[in-house]
Amino acid sequence: MIPGVPGDSQAYLNGEFLRLQDAKISVLDRGFIFGDGVYEVVPVYEGHPFRMAEHLARLERSLAAIRIESPFDRAGWHGVVQGLIDRSLTASCVVYLQVTRGVAKRDHGFPTERVAPTVFGMTSPFTRPGADVREQGVSLVSIPDERWLHCDIKSVSLLGNVLAKQRAADQGADEVVQFRDGMLSEGATCNVWVAAGGKLLAPPKNHLVLEGIRYGLMAELAAEAGIPFEMRPITRDEVENADELMVSSATREILPALKLDGRPVGAGRAGPVYGRLRQGYDARIAALLGKPGSASM
Template structure:
């Protein structure tokens, strides 16, 4: 089955889908995006992702391309046309097409693009069973990381640094030596007493939707956790490390830089939390 994209009101073959050269997303990275996981043909945390989309749009003063219910209908049609059972749907909204000039254009409708693709659940499980490695890099991003902007060049450089070092992800370190988040994930540790720790939300990190759902599940099950910043030293010496994202779920980390975490295998707490999140996804789907 050939892939289908949605571009500004039209469903098009993915290979022929395009946007105007003066789309402000291309010219200025003047736009936002969301990625929603699909499991068993159902969207996971759809409401949370859409609420964050509306917030990002409002922060950048970009009009919503349509109301929530029509948007959901288009999302479902994109999923249907692509035959997605397990995978993701990507939404991008930019300020639209206008002659290149830095100030906001007047009377310009926002541009909306959606694509979808399949993902292998078996591959994700095999990755989790082995765990992944992480490197640390300086956090060189702007001061509004809470907006899910398409301006991702620092994240791209961080992810490439991870790839260059044979790692899955890069955790970013702020000027005070504290871990902020991964290039496309939220960072967590488990301290030597078994307490789960992750940085609180602020303008310095993205409020991850998977992160928020996992926190709610921890609260329901009475799992002890703490919202606070932690140092690189704490990261290196943690009992366990894991990361969360819409596509990685809860993923154990077994090595950070040159430091082996625990015994070099996925930790029991991380794997338990992964199972808790998987139960949440199964209930949603």
């Protein structure tokens, strides 16, 4: 048995759906040996994947960046994802997909012979952030960004993010906000957003940040709410003196960050920019499910 995982949890591995505890890979898989692979995480609401096209597009970009040919076309990926959703223990879940370069002799260079990629998928239960989490927000601590220079690739090599996340935990915080050369990059597991003077600010989409799927969504929501949006370098001073800070990810959706390094952010409570974006986000989920919009979902 896998600790904390129900014994009947299902997975996908190289063309077969099977129990998660029965899924096995070779110790020579390059994902295990080198972290030579990429992954994607798709949130699913009551059986409906959210922004699936954008998630698959990012998976394809990550695969191309590390020179792995995609094992499936879009229809094939949809089949894998739907198969996992159909076998999920909960209607609302997170689908995790991972592709590695496959099994080969341990050598830093790419295998010279043709090797089939290893394709793995699984689901985890997903509960949307409740009213208490939305009101209390998250706490952040600031740290230098010491990761590699290809953060735009959603790589399974996540040691830098793991160590960053643990630094937050060590200080009793929920997440880090990272700075590289005095400029905002992102959190360990999320994108970070700044509201100042009624504007929504985001760091540039480049090799220093992972372009979260909510990047495009937040720009859309800001436009719908009439909030000016700027994507540009953001200084540490701007972050420390922001009216509002927010974090976004597949499982957090969008949440206010109300503490930074132990001090209140802005007024110390969820602000108006967050409120308007939150309302728009909830409306998108409601539309996905064919329900009337509701800010209290």
